[in-house]
Amino acid sequence: MDGDPIIFGLTIAEFEDYSLKILLTALILYMLFIIGNLAKESKAGRYGTVWLFIALGLGFVGFISKSFIQKFLGIE
Template sequence: METEVFEELMTTILVAGLILFMAFIVWDLAKKSKAGRYGTAVLFFALGLGVLGFIAKTIIIAVKGL
């Protein structure tokens, strides 16, 4: 496996793992602070915007390369 392919694969896998870990942290924060259903939704919405931006950037770069 070439270095570039390995780096791209590991970056994708590790960033996905980081996103899942951040989701767990937000869930735990909402649970410990007793944020309720609305507060939890707001916390996940804020995190979701960052994740959506990362995914959109990846898609835009892939489409631009075609």
């Protein structure tokens, strides 16, 4: 463990873990902004906007639930 490379005071594994969580969260927020903008530009209405967020945002649920399942099962 003495020879582990350090980036910003973190080991490579810690840096990768933090950057994955932070950058993917930012990407998800940006994609939610894009979905909202798409709904606004297409004049989808309230019902159409809800379905856009459900259909296009369903992949986010899998990513977020994966971390909860890992914590619940103690896999992390």
